[in-house]
Amino acid sequence: MQRAEILGGISEDAACLTRRFGTPSMAEANRAVAGWMLQAGMSVRQDNIGNIIGRYEAAQRTDGSTPSTMIIGSHLDTVRDAGKYDGPLGVLVGIACVQALHDSGRRLPFAIEVVGFADEEGLRYGTSYLGSKVFAGCFPSEYGELRDDDDVALASAITAFGGDISACNNDKRSPDDLLGYCEVHIEQGPVLEHENLPVGIVSAISGQTRARLAFMGMSGHAGTVPMSMRHDALCAAAEFVLAVESLAQQTSGLVATVGQLTVQPGAGNVIPGHATLSLDVRHIDNDIRLDMYNRLRKQAEAISERRALTFDWQLMQDNISTPCSPQFAAKLAHAVEAAGYPVRHLASGAGHDGVIMSGLCSFGMLFVRCKGGVSHNPSESVMVEDVAVAIDVMNRFLEDFDAAV
Ligand code: HGY
Numbered sequence: 001m002q003r004a005e006i007l008g009g010i011s012e013d014a015a016c017l018t019r020r021f022g023t024p025s026m027a028e029a030n031r032a033v034a035g036w037m038l039q040a041g042m043s044v045r046q047d048n049i050g051n052i053i054g055r056y057e058a059a060q061r062t063d064g065s066t067p068s069t070m071i072i073g074s075h076l077d078t079v080r081d082a083g084k085y086d087g088p089l090g091v092l093v094g095i096a097c098v099q100a101l102h103d104s105g106r107r108l109p110f111a112i113e114v115v116g117f118a119d120e121e122g123l124r125y126g127t128s129y130l131g132s133k134v135f136a137g138c139f140p141s142e143y144g145e146l147r148d149d150d151d152v153a154l155a156s157a158i159t160a161f162g163g164d165i166s167a168c169n170n171d172k173r174s175p176d177d178l179l180g181y182c183e184v185h186i187e188q189g190p191v192l193e194h195e196n197l198p199v200g201i202v203s204a205i206s207g208q209t210r211a212r213l214a215f216m217g218m219s220g221h222a223g224t225v226p227m228s229m230r231h232d233a234l235c236a237a238a239e240f241v242l243a244v245e246s247l248a249q250q251t252s253g254l255v256a257t258v259g260q261l262t263v264q265p266g267a268g269n270v271i272p273g274h275a276t277l278s279l280d281v282r283h284i285d286n287d288i289r290l291d292m293y294n295r296l297r298k299q300a301e302a303i304s305e306r307r308a309l310t311f312d313w314q315l316m317q318d319n320i321s322t323p324c325s326p327q328f329a330a331k332l333a334h335a336v337e338a339a340g341y342p343v344r345h346l347a348s349g350a351g352h353d354g355v356i357m358s359g360l361c362s363f364g365m366l367f368v369r370c371k372g373g374v375s376h377n378p379s380e381s382v383m384v385e386d387v388a389v390a391i392d393v394m395n396r397f398l399e400d401f402d403a404a405v
């Protein structure tokens with residue numbers, strides 16, 4: 001918990017917790033986590049995208065065979081004005097599990113790698129999972145041209161962070177020795193608190209589709225252009241935002257959000273000529289999600305035509321709904337029961353690196369109750385007793401694999 005506080009204080013913004021991919025605050029967080037990994041008896045390395053990876057070797061083998069590896073982890077980047085636990089909790093629980101083995105001088109018949117992924121939120125470049133995509137070997141080289149709000153290309157950000165984008169594909173983790181990937185994460189929803197459960201087992205991660213769009217109108221003098229002659233980009237954007245909300249309210253299981261909106265030129269006496277928006281559409285059913293996404297794109301087009309504007313639409317990412325490994329879910333359920341708690345399976349509306357890791361190996365997730373289900377908000381909080389349960393369950397989960405390997 002102290003470590004979560006320390007990481008919670010490592011931010012690029014003095015007023016709130018914001019730690020974007022590839023920034024000095026991410027480098028500082030990686031240094032802190034590397035220190036804790038070393039204390040837990042791990043060797044530590046940082047790959048070209050900036051994932052920080054600790055490795056705790058397996059018990060010596062006399063038959064010369066190569067031990068498998070279990071990966072435990074989560075992400076160290078945050079959203080803007082974030083909470084302390086979304087991401088870091090999973091890395092810290094992984095380190096705590098290894099610390100327990102190290103303190104007792106034990107090694108399991110398989111190695112454990114704890115990973116702090118470099119970018120799960122996608123705040124800086126608009127497309128998420130940059131860290132796990134390199135780790136899983138599905139990092140598109142064209143991402144190098146993506147630019148952030150300061151017009152810094154992703155390739156340059158990687159170089160500045162000490163990596164080399166052209167070497168990212170060498171960092172693909174071979175699946176040959178992998179047992180799988182398991183992530184501990186706050187639930188970011190109200191179910192566990194509502195049912196008074198400390199932990200839950202994730203059944204699947206909801207699919208999500210993200211886009212970036214812009215309405216281009218005509219800036220002009222707020223005092224002289226008659227209303228009938230305006231091409232106001234912000235009014236078009238406002239109409240679109242409410243259309244997004246209305247469609248999601250009418251469609252069961254659909255959530256859709258415009259979280260970012262920038263207006264140019266951004267002066268009080270100038271009719272906005274340009275508005276850029278983000279769009280985030282989610283539904284556990286892939287067909288429904290894509291149908292709604294396409295309907296919203298058509299609505300943006302209709303708004304633009306009716307207002308005699310032009311508009312631009314860029315798909316930033318599309319992740320299908322991803323089921324967790326039934327074997328991992330069963331072993332996590334067994335560990336939860338052995339720890340003395342009721343077993344509760346639940347889907348995740350939030351995305352996680354497991355979506356990408358599922359392309360590499362089996363993956364499972366353990367949710368931890370969080371206060372009010374609040375997340376992506378500085379009031380995010382967990383109880384130390386629930387974190388202790390998560391560490392206990394993860395230790396049992398690992399020992400269970402111990403028996404199976
Ligand atoms: O947006 C999400 O679902 C996650 O918090 N990155």
Ligand code: MN
Nearest residue numbers: 079086121376
């Ligand atoms: Mn998040």
Ligand code: MN
Nearest residue numbers: 086087120185
């Ligand atoms: Mn997260």
